[in-house]
Amino acid sequence: MFKDPMFDSQLLEWKVYGNATWIQVDEGEETILAYIKTPSETKPSGSVIAKTGCWSMLKGGFTAYEDEKVDLIFKVPNNKNEVWIDNVSLKSFTKAEWREQQKRSINKYRKRDIKIKVTDKAGKPLEGANITLTHTRPLFLIGCGTGYSILEAKAYQDFFAARFTAATPHNEMKWYYNEHFQGVENYETADAMVSFFEKNNIAIRGHCILWDSTNASNYWTQTLPPREVLYTTIRRIASVVSRYTGRVIAWDVVNENLHNSYYESILGANASAMIYQAIRYAKLEFNHVTRAIDPHTPLFINEYNTLEYPKDIKVIPARIVHKIREIKSFPGNEDMVLHIGMQGHFTLRANISYIRAAFDVMGASGSPIWLTELDFLKSDTQHEDLENVLRESFSHPAVEGIIIFGGWKKKGCRDECINAKDYNHMPIGCGQMCLIDNNFKITPTGELVDRLILKEWRSNVVTVTDKDGVFSGRLFHGDFNLTCSHPSIPNPVERTFKLEKEEGALQFGITLK
Template identity: 40%
Template structure:
């Protein structure tokens, strides 16, 4: 099966599993990279690209594309350029790790970070056995050294290293894993004084190396021990290129801000001119943002139709929404054959009047407890007819009006439709939805993929595997996206980042679709941490908070009280809305008539005045994400 990212590039064709690509010159690649690196470092880039391309047998064009998209994520790690180049191959392979298995592992990120002997170049120094496993060093035909845990009887019989962890640090973890036979899940675990902390999971394979990537924090400082775990005790676990890198909270926040500057903003260079086309030094420019491009929204429910104060509070803040339950099957067809769309129709109309985009949630739901009561009496054949009648009805009714659809909610955790009429049920739903609303994005929407690293049903690897199956089904080549619900308890931000990194390898839009956090005294803090991490990640293209308002009650997350006065969580959202747009910018053009400023993506009014003029002129402009060819947007303004 073709990796997802291959199918997204027009230069690629597939024949009998062999991928061929149009070759591009190295000079073109290095030119594309110049805005990421210092010129004197480009030699090392060239060596890395050539080594990786030759090692995997892939074209330089593919690596150009991957580098262009993924190096923004590399800056998340806040490294200086030397460190960045040290782990450059691992950065590239983050884009490939979910799809490819390598003959030899790549070097560890951050040189291994705080771990001793991460590449096993010094035998078993720093490492010991965990449990009753036997461990030994081995050397591949290519001369690579690695460690093997064999003769395993318990799931945690493996290799380990002891270290010290700090509670005020955020840890990123990675390692390369192989097993002696089959394809089996392997976990990385840290044993601490307070219990066990999972750092990440991978489906390891025999015959090649796969990258496990994760992250975590600990509750208390103290000694810890890293080991690997797999319930498949008959397999030997091979380990190499292990890395554990700590960051302070200040460093983590700085990385987020650096990423925002790169992926959410763009430099605008204004050139003030008079009506004859002459430059105007000393002209005053006022730049006002009218609309932000990044979609930050909140869920609503039918109460929005009955409370004017709710309407005003909501419409003054949010650009996108989703309905709690009003568009679900059990709401629109409470009795068989008796459809009633009056409530969602009115909610869609409200959104349109206020310029608010709507996500369609949800066509179907794979949870057996979330079906209309009457479907349980249907035979499989009758259910199939009813299910596709529902799909045809709701998608046809709102086709072209919504920005996308959740197709079969939570189909990793549940399998109601698969159990009834086959494993391709979800894929068939996607196929029909693409036919009915071909230009809209179809989402696979799931929980616990970024929230909780211990849920093996919905791990990033499992998510991508299911998504590959869906997209390989005939007719499913239309717009597709990754929906991550984001129902957090206490957020594990390092794991959230690593999970999104892995999912981003699919090169599909990622949305956080139903974000909330534990009902806790620190709820506002948790919500802010989640929203900041999502907004800063280059792959995330929209966020919706799951906080529909209901009078007199608050389920898990509420932003306002019954008088529409913000709660602390609402203050967090307002703060970020204001922070993530450019405040009114005023500047004076230089002696050549130029003024330059970084601006958030979005729509702007630009007002220009000059001491020699008695009038001012207003122009509109749009700041879009930068292209590789044009980092700065150039704007001519006339006075």
């Protein structure tokens, strides 16, 4: 029996470390956290819910920013419970090795082989045919959160539509925005935002149907008896979901329902499970037709601190997986597929190896993951940390999309915010991150995002066919425009195609006449 089991090691500067340990407890279950203790600080590096009768793997990691001796400590809440630890491993990677692993993963999971054969009308292969491929829309969605400011400036609209393929309204779909006064609904702003996004082929995340925080719930619901809370909750679900079903690609259902329990405190412990079930399976009448409120749109849990703050035991990766199983265990929910939304509001440096381990644990549940509200506090390392998290997320096979919270608003992106250097005393009203300033000039943070999503993670190709009339390559998934021509043939060919996420190469031919 150990109070806090400890192991020591010598770390090297600017190396990324991954740690894995098998843990079992003698009785019941325990939430066990792993910490790295240095002479100057103690920081978390992983967690697990350890159980009796079986071994559970604790996965985690950390980055060493200088040479130092450290202790690896396992914190056990119940000092009377016996803990067994086996096969403690600590593996180091240089930054270059870590980046190379990311590149290999991106090549494997985000790309597919393609083979195009060009012939003349007689079927003869054409060597030297010119092929131009324009990657018009990536399959992997990377978007931006924004408020109603998207309706206020044409320059901001142009900036947004030119680079982002998904969007999340900040507040405009939330209940307190749509029904500030009981019985008086107002979707005018949300409708206008949805119309703009649809016009520009920008996928929309529905955020959010309900919020499990007392402080973020409509004040007037807090004075109602439980039966009326249930009635108004069902009415809210039917109102917003039926309005936008088929127009959004996701619903954040009960926002932050691991940190909070407003609906559980009123409607009972199974409140979240019942709400998810109501959206997916409850039948209502629409235009004299009875159907489910929304039988198809992916349903998300959406939480913070899982990636940002590993010490928050309410939302460690194992707790996220447990919440999904809890919702699915409710009678009638067994076949429900739930998705995981990780907000990603970072106030500390990003622990990239821990983030990878968290993705591994949550991804093993089979639930797709999105980063839903990614931003960093303004600091000297903001750009580096943002790039690291974007690369780690894009390279992980369990992650299916990213929303960056870097939208423009006039007060938040003014010059004194963009140029501020005293990060601990920012001017009032400044945004966490701004991708453009009030002159709609792209900021250094915006340039970083553009470099990744418009250049590095796009497949725009200009090439010629080989002696067999063939072009072969490995390209990012998505929609493409193709133009093909040959000096000896006057008429070029133009077409579009989709490079889907499937096994095997996409092969097709082009005939020039």
